[in-house]
Amino acid sequence: MNASIVASVVFLKIQDFARRPASEQARLRAQLEAVVAVVTAEVPPASRIVLEASDGAALVFLADPVAALRLAQRALTAAAAGLPLCAGLNHGALQLSGKKGAEGSRGDGIAVAASIAESAPSSKLLASRAFRDALADAVPGAEAELVSAGTFTDVGLRAHEIFTPDARALARRRRRYGMAGATLAIALLAAGIGWRITTDGKPSFIAPAMAHPYVRAFVHRVNP
């Protein structure tokens, strides 16, 4: 099998995994597998690929960044149950390869998601600019849920602009757009009224315009 795709990657990482005692590592790993099993149950099997990492798991979502974001958020709620998890989201190129039974994947999509997860604090979800753009493309407006969380530089010295979900960001945006709409509407109405007041008693600019032969011919054609 060999395929190149562009997909959303959720990298779920157990915090400080390498530093924990092996008994705890085994327990946390089993917990992570349970969490992944629960959250992926809601995703159609044809939409997700689950990859293994020694300290976490990478979930690849085919053409569904919204599902990727929701799954990552749901997985992070597991942190409340004693699983110190963090998540990195990215949208990028992947290559799927390998013989049957030994398939795997590599690519920038996974590498960036992993490095973002590596930099994420416990119970936090961080997403890349590419993921935010993919989210905007899938559902315009949904990207507003991800607000800027600064930038970070990975081990390869690449700078990444990162975003984090904010549950109130959508409501804030709605309010902001409402306020802007109301302000602009009032300004437009005020401009109309102002124009009317300043031109009151003076011949309307429309009368000479209407007297123009071309305009009269047009009006005649429309309304004979």
Next chain:
Amino acid sequence: MAKKTTKIGRYKILGELGRGAMGIVYKAEDPNLDRTVALKTIIIADDADGAAEYRKRFFMEAKAAGKLNHPNVVTTFDCGDHDGMAYLAMELVEGTDLRTRLTSDGVTPLEAVDIVRQVAEGLAYAHERGVVHRDIKPANIMIDEKGRAKLMDFGLARMRLADHKTTTGMVLGTPRYMSPEQIAGEPVDARSDIFSLGIVLYEALTGTRLFSGEGIEQVQHSIMNVEPVPPTRVTPGIPAMLDFVVARALKRDPKVRYQDAREFAGDLATCLAELRSVENSADSGSRTVRIEPSVGKVEDAPAARAIAVDTRLPLSHLFDSTAALKRATSSKDLARLPRRVGLVRRVFVDAAVRRLFILLLFAGAASAYITLV
């Protein structure tokens, strides 16, 4: 014909136990205490450069080893020199070394974990006293008739290494069991012993060589670069926790390895309890069987920190991704990059923008009406 050695120092030679790179090991008798000992001889040639320094170092290391008194460490009783030959009188362990056991009939997972746990206990004791072994390998682990493991040759690796460095400028030890920091020629500490013991554990559990190659360079390259296949994939049926124990002991970065041998021994004790409970339940007729998917050789998964663009992550065998893989190979739409969202699309799809647009449209129409009518 060479003259047969009958006495070294005050020790009466009873027979030869073996020969190594540094000298001969004899079975000897201490007439003062009427005790049988193992007498390890190390040849120090008089014409060798720095022989005096070597001798001084040897006695220093022997003294450090002599302070160790632990059930899992071969006790050093005495040291001395005799006719240009240094010797160590050590506790004689009646049994076989682990290398012989591994090359003959092997050991069961339970035995392997128990032996390495005991060695880790002995190492922890030595490390707490500032003594680092530097040459942990199966040949240096003796197992007596009661199954008790004893670690021997403390400090001798340093003697050999120091000697070799002065003569050839190269680092030499037992390459297959060296830690990455030993290979790099960096200072080693207790964590280097833990790495080497991790290799011993892996080999005892799986019966295979972990790092191999045709020459020293190949072996060292393997140690620095090859990710071991988890032992449960080589020997199905052993507790999954052993994968984590081995992986942690074999971390290339000493900072993320076990920081002390006691912690390593503690984890092995937990694994041992699990192995014993499985064995007991098998004896009692009931057994819990973990079903693992049969997939043949499976590659090891890297950690997040180690993932680069060309790092391959294996498919999880706990989750069926066949349908998605099939879709990925058949669909061409999945290679499309996200498009920039245009204003028209945004007005039609984004509710907040749509509301703003409609509001402005009405306000504009109303304003036009007021202005024109």
